[in-house]
Amino acid sequence: MTLSRIAPYLQATPLTAILAAFLVLPIATIVMVSFWDYDSIQIFPAFVFTNYEETISSPVTWNTYLNTLKYTVIVWAVTLVIGFWVAYYLAFHIRSATAQMVLFLVCTIPFLTSNIIRMISWIPFLGRNGLLNQTLMTMGVIDQPLEFLLFSDFAVVLAMVHLYTLFMVTPIFNTLMRIDRALIEAARDAGANAWQILTNVIIPLAKPGIAIGSIFVVTLVMGDFITVRFMSGGQSASVGLMMANQIALLQYPAAAANAVILLILVLLLVGGILRIVNIRREL
Amino acid sequence: MSQKTTDRTGTRAAKGADGMTRRNVLKGVAALGGLAAGSGAVTGFPTIWAQNPITLRQFGTGVSNLNAIAEKCKADLGITLQMTALDSDAVSQRVVTQANSFDIADIEYWICKKVFAAGTLQPMDVKKIKYYDDIVPIFTTGKLTPESKIAQGTAPNTVGFVEGPDSKKFAPTPTQWMTLIPTIYNADTLGIRPDLVGRPIKNWKDILDPAFKGKTSILNIPSIGIMDAAMICESAGIIKYGDKGNMTKAEIDTTIDFLIKTKKDGQFRAFWKTFDESVNLMASGEVVIQSMWSPAVAAVRSKGIPCVYQPLEEGYRAWGGGLGLAKHLKGAQLDAAYEYINWYLSGWVGAYLNRQGYYSAVLSTAEKNMTPDEWAFWMLGQPAKADILSPEGKVMYTAGAVRDGGSFQDRMGAVACWNSVMDEDRYMVRRWNEFIAA
Secondary structure, eight states: OOHHHHHHHHHHHHHHHHHIIIIIHHHHHHHHHTTOEEOSSOEEOOOOSHHHHHHHHOHHHHHHHHHHHHHHHHHHHHHHHHHHHHHHIIIIIOOOHHHHHHHHHHHHGGGGSOHHHHHHTHHHHHSTTSHHHHHHHHTTSOSSOOGGGSSSHHHHHHHHHHHHHHHHHHHHHHHHHHSOHHHHHHHHHTTOOHHHHIIIIIHHHHHHHHHHHHHHHHHHHHHOOHHHHHHTTTOSOOHHHHHHHHHHTTOHHHHHHHHHHHHHHHHHHHHHHHHHOOHHHHO | OOOOOSOOOEEEEOTTSSOOOHHHHHHHHHHHHHHHHHHOOOOSOTTHHHHSOOEEEEEEETTTOOHHHHHHHHHHHOOEEEEEEEOHHHHHHHHHHOGGGOSEEEEEHHHHHHHGGGSOEEOEEGGGOTTGGGSOGGGTTSOSSTTOOOOEESOGGGSSEESSTTOOSBOSSOOSEESOEEEEEEEEOEEEOHHHHOSOOOSGGGGGOGGGTTOEEEEOOHHHHHHHHHHHHHHTTSOOOSOGGGOOHHHHHHHHHHHHHHHHTTOEEEEEOSHHHHHHHHHTTSOSEEEOOHHHHHHHHHTTOOOEEEOOTTOEEEEEEEEEEETTOOHHHHHHHHHHHHHHTTSHHHHHHHHTTOEESOHHHHHHTSOHHHHHHHTTOOOOSSOEEOTTSOEEEOTTOOOTTOSHHHHHTTEEEEOOOOTTHHHHHHHHHHHHHO
16 A cells, blocks of 8 residues: 555544544434433433433424524524625625725624623613613603513524624625626626626525525524523523523433434534535535 | 523632642641630541641532632631532532532532432531531421421421431431531522512512513522422412422422413513522512522612512522532541531631521521621621621621511521422423423
């Protein structure tokens, strides 16, 4: 065996080792534990399906998954519109490359603080006696404080949109920057109006960026628990929160079963996105 | 992306563990010698760890894991205490799954019921506990006074003893082998904003008053929240429990169904899980009546916002914690652990805890470490003659104030139930999650 034949294997070894140790092994452990049995203090090796049965047969699980999907769809739609809007403006309306970079960095400035801080800072703003309600009441717009602003689905979606929009902006901006400006000129020469250029040229070419952004947002929202807990004031559930509760109560096998189901669901969603858009084509 | 913020984990080691100077050692020896001589309790071994410094790793819930205790312990005994504060769920996990990661577990009695069977703790020989006879009888016989009734739930005396040194079976009456040495306990009730409720609050069911729609909260820690819920349901006449601390499936169903209905009607503003959340909910006026812990009431009050820890007719929901020894402790370390526990009960810590509004296990020694005025205010429910200071020296109550709920006897004598873990725990948690998800 010559060096040239084993070289590719050697090159692939570090990544394989890392993925095996930090991805395959933990997931295999989770899958294994999801079949174990447990009581209130310990877990025992076993091969039982009760964790899955209890999870799938419970209406709570279905409600929670539906609720999580609801958050995912709303947050995805809102971040997509805002993200595309911002990226489009940066890519096509800002002419100088320096200004583009400066404005893009401006977008990232809120991300210099922790996401928990960014989320929690909404609470005093939206509260019953918060800044927004006080301002609106002083201006005479409302007589009673708006209660739906905090500890509600509205608050959860608002915080998630705030936290995750940049994950949409970045990949879309990246693909928009790669679009050959000659194509747009050609479309214009061929008589297309601005709307037609957008729908027939720019959006199809931006699909890989949209897909990548969507994958980020979907996986982040599906796995979230802390935003849901804080912004809903513990009034709403998400799959992540359900798992966190189970882990807190030492019900690791139940949490593992939930994790496996969530993983399958998220993989299906990502698979669906990838079937619609071939992201490799553009990378 | 998700970070767990609920666990405030901080390892706070007392200073000077490594940099032990000869001077400190000598001081430690002197202090120890003084203590041993003064107390006459321990003979023979106290110098072992002064020459060969011993570190005890203690972890538990934040309430009693106090840096001041570690510093004083270092000064008095020469034992370095490494403290880790966790929430109660994390504590039970750690006791069961990481038996070698701690020497002393500071856990609650209901956690003890849950984890002692895992075999990672060893019972203590009461003959080595100097102040055993002075421990408040709630923890030994279960009765505060000979006439009192034992409250429902995981009453500390029911899990306070095991049958033998290697037994995992709880004994119904006191034996020589104690599972936990009580450290800290209190009677919990609802906190209210007297300026916002606009009427006297007398019963647990007042939290259901339509006037407070969208302005109430209960805590979302299933094993504690269910007890508050039970107090509310029973007060409102929804159900009469056989034992609130050990509900049947049907009782759990009735309770949770009622909670779900109440939630859907919009009675609750939020459910809180951490101390800070409860303080913020109350201080910001998001809620006007809610489940609360006594230091949270003090924290709201320290912001200049009126807040009362309202005594209620049905009584209190009590909780208590204690120190348990890890199974792996032996030899000098075990001796040091006993020495630490005897020191814990000898008064300084008790006074410190009493001054925070909690209660300590041995009251006679704590009294000697408090001023008569402090004792009268905290324990006897009398008006303060001078300003009442916290252990850190901050004014907690001004002269003339009276403690909410009155004296120790009034408060601990009116306990309706203890925090508990039920036989149908798994079912209860599932239904509780349903309530939160509803």
